[in-house]
Amino acid sequence: MLTPRSALIDLGRYVELMGRVLTRPDRWRMFYRQYVTEMFQLGYNSIGIVLIISFFIGAVICLQIKLNIQSPWMPRMVVGYTTREIMLLEFSSSIMCLILAGKVGSNIASELGTMRITQQIDALDIMGVNSANYLILPKVAGLITIMPILVTFSVASGVLGAYATSLMGTTTVPELNEGFRYSFNQWFFWCGIIKAIVYAFIITTVSSYKGYTVVGGSVEVGKASTDAVVTSSILVLFADIFLTQILT
Amino acid sequence: MISVQHLYKSFDGRTVLHDINARFDNGKVNLIIGQSGSGKTVFMNNLVGLLTPDSGTIMYDDRDFVSMSKREKILLRREMGMIFQSAALFDSMSVLDNVMFPLNMFSDKPYDDRRRRAEDCLARVNLSGTGGKFPKELSGGMQKRVAIARAIALEPRYLFCDEPNSGLDPKTSIVIDELIQGITHEDHITTIVNTHDMNSVMGIGENIIFICEGRAEWQGPNTEIMDADNQRLDDFIFASDILRQVKLAHDEARRG
Numbered sequence: 001m002l003t004p005r006s007a008l009i010d011l012g013r014y015v016e017l018m019g020r021v022l023t024r025p026d027r028w029r030m031f032y033r034q035y036v037t038e039m040f041q042l043g044y045n046s047i048g049i050v051l052i053i054s055f056f057i058g059a060v061i062c063l064q065i066k067l068n069i070q071s072p073w074m075p076r077m078v079v080g081y082t083t084r085e086i087m088l089l090e091f092s093s094s095i096m097c098l099i100l101a102g103k104v105g106s107n108i109a110s111e112l113g114t115m116r117i118t119q120q121i122d123a124l125d126i127m128g129v130n131s132a133n134y135l136i137l138p139k140v141a142g143l144i145t146i147m148p149i150l151v152t153f154s155v156a157s158g159v160l161g162a163y164a165t166s167l168m169g170t171t172t173v174p175e176l177n178e179g180f181r182y183s184f185n186q187w188f189f190w191c192g193i194i195k196a197i198v199y200a201f202i203i204t205t206v207s208s209y210k211g212y213t214v215v216g217g218s219v220e221v222g223k224a225s226t227d228a229v230v231t232s233s234i235l236v237l238f239a240d241i242f243l244t245q246i247l248t
Numbered sequence: 249m250i251s252v253q254h255l256y257k258s259f260d261g262r263t264v265l266h267d268i269n270a271r272f273d274n275g276k277v278n279l280i281i282g283q284s285g286s287g288k289t290v291f292m293n294n295l296v297g298l299l300t301p302d303s304g305t306i307m308y309d310d311r312d313f314v315s316m317s318k319r320e321k322i323l324l325r326r327e328m329g330m331i332f333q334s335a336a337l338f339d340s341m342s343v344l345d346n347v348m349f350p351l352n353m354f355s356d357k358p359y360d361d362r363r364r365r366a367e368d369c370l371a372r373v374n375l376s377g378t379g380g381k382f383p384k385e386l387s388g389g390m391q392k393r394v395a396i397a398r399a400i401a402l403e404p405r406y407l408f409c410d411e412p413n414s415g416l417d418p419k420t421s422i423v424i425d426e427l428i429q430g431i432t433h434e435d436h437i438t439t440i441v442n443t444h445d446m447n448s449v450m451g452i453g454e455n456i457i458f459i460c461e462g463r464a465e466w467q468g469p470n471t472e473i474m475d476a477d478n479q480r481l482d483d484f485i486f487a488s489d490i491l492r493q494v495k496l497a498h499d500e501a502r503r504g
C-alpha cells in the first residue's frame with residue numbers, strides 16, 4: 001500500500017542508498033570492468049529492440065499524419081516535419097526510455113534482488129566492500145553513457161521507417177526530404193539527449209533501490225521487479241513534464 | 249581473540265539473545281552449538297556486524313566493534329572471512345574470479361601474484377583445476393570449499409562459518425571440518441563455527457559455546473562435554489539413541 005508515510009520512508013531510504021552509491025569506487029579497475037559489462041548488458045543488448053520499435057513507430061506516425069492530417073491546403077512538408085518533431089521531442093527520448101524502463105528495470109531489480117536473498121550482497125559487505133557502490137554505480141554510469149547513443153539510433157531508425165512508407169507509395173521521398181529539413185532546430189536533438197540521461201539515472205537508481213532492499217524470498221524478488229518497472233515508468237513520465245517545460 | 253559481554257538482541261520486542269557472554273580463542277576452532285532456532289545465526293550476524301546488537305560489547309582483540317565508526321568497521325572487516333550457510337558465491341563469476349575477488353578489491357599486488365594466490369587457495373581446498381567452472385556447475389560440498397578458499401584468500405585473522413556442513417553427507421562434512429581446523433591451526437586464525445552437527449562437536453570442538461533459547465548455557469572444550477553437568481546440554485548433545493548409550497557407557501566407566 002502506498003501511503004504518504006511509506007512514500008516518505010522509501011524516499012529517505014533511497015536518498016540514503018544513493019549516498020552510498022555516489023562515492024568514489026574502492027578500486028577503479030573493478031569499477032571499469034563492471035562498467036563495461038553493464039554497458040554491454042543494459043545498453044548493447046537493447047539496441048535490437050530500440051531499432052525495431054523505432055522503425056515501426058516512425059513508419060506509423062508518418063502514415064497516420066499523411067492519411068489523417070494532410071489535405072490540399074496544407075504544405076507538402078507537413079508529413080516529414082511532424083514525424084521528425086515527434087520522434088525527436090517525445091518518442092525517441094521519453095517513450096523509448098519508458099519501454100527500456102520495462103526491460104532494464106526488471107533486469108536490474110531481479111538481479112540485485114536475487115543477490116540479496118542468496119546473501120551475495122552480505123558476502124560483499126563482510127569483505128568490507130561498499131556493495132551499493134560496487135554493484136549500482138557501474139549500472140548507473142553504464143546506462144547514462146549508452147542511453148544517448150540509443151536515442152540517436154532510435155531517431156535514425158524512425159526516419160528510416162518513415163522513408164520506408166514511400167515504398168508503399170503512400171508518401172514520396174522528395175516530400176519527406178523537404179519535411180525533414182524544414183526549419184530544423186538542433187536544440188531539440190540535445191533536449192532528447194538531456195532527457196535520456198535523466199531517465200537513465202531514474203531507471204537505474206530506482207530499480208537498483210527496489211532490488212537492493214529486497215527482504216524475503218523469490219516472491220519478493222518478483223514483486224520488486226514489478227515495482228521497479230511501475231515506479232520508474234511513473235517517475236520517467238513525471239520527469240518528462242518538468243523537463244519539457246524547462247528545456248523547450 | 250574475540251570476547252563478547254552482555255550481548256542482547258531482540259526483534260520486534262521478542263528477545264532472541266539474552267545476556268550472552270563468551271570468549272573465542274586465537275588459533276582454535278570455536279563452536280557455537282544449539283538447536284535450530286536457538287539464535288546461532290543471529291549471534292554470528294551480530295559478531296560480524298550484519299546486525300547491530302541492542303546492547304553489549306564485542307571486542308576484537310582490543311578493538312570495540314560495536315562503538316566503532318563505519319570507516320573503522322570497514323577496515324576491520326578486511327581482516328574477516330566468512331562462509332555463509334548458503335555458500336553465497338557470486339554466481340556471475342567463475343570459481344577463480346570468486347576466489348580472486350577479495351584480492352582484486354583490496355590487494356595492490358600485480359595480476360599474476362593475485363592469480364597465483366587464488367590458485368594456491370583453491371589447491372588448499374583440493375579444488376585445483378576447477379577455476380574455470382561456474383558455481384552452478386559445482387556440487388554443494390565443492391561450493392562450500394570454494395567459499396572457504398574465497399574467505400582465506402586475504403589471510404584473515406578471524407574466520408566465521410555459518411553451518412559449513414549443512415546439507416552435506418557425513419564424510420564430506422568431516423573433510424570440510426578438517427580443512428577448517430587445518431587452516432585455523434596453520435594460520436593461527438580465530439575461527440568461529442556455527443553447527444548442530446555432533447561429528448563436528450566431537451571432532452573439532454576445541455572451545456564450545458552452547459546456546460539454548462538465546463542464552464549461553466555452557467562453555468568449554470569437547471573433552472569436557474561428556475562430564476558437563478548441564479541437563480539441557482545433555483538433552484541436546486545426547487539426543488539420539490546411539491549417543492545416549494555412549495553417554496551411559498561413559499558415565500558407568502567413570503563411576504566404576
Ligand SMILES: Nc1ncnc2c1ncn2[C@@H]1O[C@H](COP(=O)(O)OP(=O)(O)OP(=O)(O)O)[C@@H](O)[C@H]1O
Nearest residue numbers: 259264282283284285286287288289290291411444
Ligand atoms: N531478521 C529477523 N527478524 C525477526 N526474527 C528473526 C530474524 N532473524 C532471526 N529471527 C528469529 O531469531 C530466532 C533465532 O534464529 P537463528 O536464525 O539465529 O536460528 P539458528 O540457531 O541459526 O537456527 P538454524 O540452526 O536453523 O540455522 C528464530 O526464532 C528466528 O525466528
Ligand SMILES: [Mg+2]
Nearest residue numbers: 288289333411
Ligand atoms: Mg542458522
